[in-house]
Amino acid sequence: MLSPPQREHFARLSLGRAVALWTAVLALATLLVALRLHGIAERHPEEDATRVARGWTQQLGRAVPRADSLFGPAPAPRALLPLAGLRGATGVYAFRLYAVDGRATLASQDLPGAAPADAAARVRRLLAGGAASVQLHRSGDDRAAVRAEVWLPVGGESGPLGAAEVHVDLDEIAAVTTRSAMAAGFTALAGLLGVGLAGLLLWRSHARGERSAREHMDYLAQHDPLTGALNRASFVVALQRATQRPGAGVAVLCLDLDRFREFNEWLGRGAGDALLRQVAARLRAMVRSGDLVARLGSDEFAVLADTADAEALAGLAQRIVDSLKQPYALAGRSCEVGASIGIALHGVDGDGADKLVQHADLALARAKADGRGAFRFYDARLDDELQRRRRLGVELRDALAGNSLALHFQPLQEAASGRIVGYEALARWPHPERGFVPPTTFIALAEQTGLIEELGTWVLHAACAEAAGWPDELTVAVNLSPAQFRRDGAIVETVAHALARSGLAPARLELEITESLLMARTEPVLQALHALRALGVRIAMDDFGTGYSSLAHLWRFPLDRVKLDREFTHNLAGDAKVGVIVGSVVSMAHALGMRVTAEGVETEAQRQALATHGCDELQGFLLGRPQPPDRLA
Template identity: 45%
Template sequence: MSALDAWELPTSCGIWCWYSNATAAFVPWLSQSSVPHEQLIEQNRRFDAALENMNQGLCMFDADRRLLVWNKRYLEIFGLEADQLHVGMSQRQIIEILVGLGRYAAGTTVDALSEGTRTSLIEGQATSILRELADGRTVSATHRAMSGGGWVATFEDVTERRRNEDRITYMARHDALTDLPNRMALHEFGNGMLGQPMPGRSLAVLCLDLDRFKLVNDGFGHAVGDQLLRCVAQRLQREVREGTTVARMGGDEFVVLHRVKDLKAAEALARRLIASVSAPYELDGLRVEIGMSAGIVLSGEMDRDVTQLLQNADLALYQAKSDGRGTFRVFEPQMDESARARLNLERELREALTNERFEVHYQPLVKLSSNDVTGVEALVRWRHAERGLVSPAVFIPIAEETGLIVPLGEWVLRRACEDAKRWPAHVGVAVNVSAHQLRQRNFATMVFSILSESGLDPSRLELEITESVLLEETDANLETLHVLRSFGIRIAMDDFGTGYSSISYLRRFPFDKIKIDRSFVREIGEKPEAAAIIRAIIGLGQSLNMTTLVEGIETDIQRNAVLSEGAHEMQGFLFSPPRPAQEVDALFKVEHSKNKVA
């Protein structure tokens, strides 16, 4: 039976009708109405269908707050049986039933729910109120006042939508790979911690950067790299206490926000984090080892924005990586001054490149058995208007980091080929190539173009690369080197013996020359093992049919020592320091005249 059964209405006053599924409505109509009875029934049928197919639960109350209409969806949302509601019951009675059945979250009272409805209706417009249910769902209740009194209340289960919104909000503030807070959340947490200082405690900001991560990523693939980052995140979280924030800034950079009583505590944390992250990893059967560097800064009494602290900690991190990695450095004010000076130098470097304020000096490569010059190495110099000649050790790292090494390297190569074209045909020219240059897809094409423009025979050009070139994108770089060598260009490995895998790369690429690093030469006569290492490298080069050149020869003792071990060539101040192009021109003119007289 319908919930309207309790209403006794004379048919002379109008008609009443009830709807299936315990949905009821009172629809008064005058008996004199001109609308045919059949049309009324059809309209009521449509109204019934609309109510029963709503996605929202619905209740209608009159001006006395008594129930007139409800639908099936309302019963489903709140888990009510059809006979628990009836027309004419008050809204408070319904709320009492729901609270008594434990439908609302713990602590929800009848008075609070009633007051929420009253307040929303006073505001004069449809207002939604979120109701938390005991089973974890969230229901949005909207109240719309009707003219003449009463209101319509609709109820929508928004649990899934709320979860999706919460998930979107969470994802916007967290790193998808590691589930750590991201950059945006880090700033919120940091500013919050600064805004609520603790007596006797400072906020320590630690900027962390993984060492050798790129080698793992490139060598084993991004899947292993991602797995490694997740493992690093887990280790960092294990090493900190509750209330400490560990965030990922992107790439292989992390940040830790940690309250400490003094700098020693922050340093102890940095050591612990570095040790934990640097321990070996077992990833899908692979043993992986990396390291980590850290920069530390402590907040002061006036600090209220974490942005500056992050910048300072990053400067300290940069210093730690410059000092050899695998360690930490504490921010000092002069680091900020150094950073500004570096930015100025970068700006001036760009201007110098635009205005071609660079020079190429050349250091002779000498055949040990005859003391003849077989070639020269091109070394770039920056002639600064105020500083004079700026050391390459100062500006080359900046050029590498900013990418300026690509246009600068092209300029040096072009100038070296043009200069070499003036010298005797047996004299080659060696030009250093960085990993950034070789990474350019058009590098080989650019080299061929310069050779064509200058008219220099490709066999007279020697490109020197360091191990770092092969550590990055090995297959692509090796392919480029093979293309260059097939064109007649010679390829030399520079600074041999200072890297991790020099010997393994000799197996993968047939270098024409090995340049033994000067660090081994300095110790000849002081450490017996220095001569033994040089002997081994020279023997290796001979067995692979590669020319061996020893760098940094400054004394006759050093020259005689490497000559006795079988080295082919030398380079160093004993014969000549790097010289401007015009002095090299004069050198070859002198040699030419001597040969002519002979």
């Protein structure tokens, strides 16, 4: 029989054993959780690396306009700067881009990569439908992999652009996981001292942080970071799933903003980004609960509508058009920009996701051609028009490469004496089968296909070479495209080279620019114009009185001449107020030391009226139509 003290001793001993057993159970559970967390880290780095690399490649089009140029023969080194800015918190620390033939086109730094033959083979496998490949580089200890080399294809709007070799730094994820595992391990030891519960809470905090980081990475991989809309890849996946549902009634609406490039150049990229965010917000407010909104690139958006009812789609499209044309508050200004929409119905205009997007794009092109600010449904006849334009684009590229374009020259006449003082150079395309392709057609095509800068350079060189053989008193005027000012300093080098190669005196060359250019990237354009003036050439503002006319242009920018738009000439006889405006512009220009040229002179009455108002030079069909060089007076 135990005495009371003995019974009390055995009771304390049993309680101590129970506490020790409970502490050991907690410690064991904590260790098991830590081991599981470490195992998760061992299984997921390949997925993380692939997700990060794919998200990085999807941002190429936003960071570098015309991302297809990165895979061309000689990408500009300055493209590295915006690409380097994509790293951010994604973990991408190096990359190399490959063209479709396996040729490396651009790299962030010297990377020890595969041999050219091996790289070409890997690119071919990727573009043939192979899955992205991931190679992990582990540290010397037993930690999770912290470096990954990912190879994956890069697609563009019209097909594959090439492939990317993306190097991903997974240090942060590995560090989070390691800290979690270590914390859990130390907590297990602390559990032996009776604080296992605190360890579990600490592990749970770390696990939540890692889960939040993974969810954020998933969001970035699926959404456009600027607008929050779905990105192109996620939209295509959602469209594929929707079209595979039995009896699916869905449609695709593709839309882009009218004159977005003008607004972007006018107000700057920051205001353009703000505009895109407002557009995405309005789209989300317009669509129905089952519809999805995506940004496909630049100012291109798409809506996946959960219906194939043509009447309902027409109503939705009209509501979107009406909403997007309402004024926007941008950079302290109230601006208006419309939108055009193309619609393709699943089961009617195509079954697959790619076909639906392609046909909606064709309908969008038709809506823009019909006057913008409208919507159109897909018509099978649009395919023929698309193929024709594609062939024409290829033929224009070949014509430029083969020097098959021609220049015609339209005379500029001194208003007071009637003497010819110079000519304006105008590009013409004598097509071997189509005859002369209208300038409005091939110049717009050059802008759409990225050939406009090359076309402008050819015109400048050809005009200078031709004018060098004219009498010294004759000048030549050449139109410049805003595209020729996008690369800082490039236009100055091009003009200097054309003058040096032709031997033309700089004072005999006049460069015509548009008002929209003066609103775009104001300071770089101003610097370029001053540099051109320093060469000795003259600067004229073409089509003055239209677009974003501002009297500030007449005193801030280094202009030698303004050219009155032909609309003033055509309306001169019918409205007395037009004459007042013309006289005022001429007076202001003369006071600032500038000459004035009036375009579009077609009647003798117009010629006399413009001369009376003080215009210095005149141009128009009355005075001479554009002619090839051998037929000039």
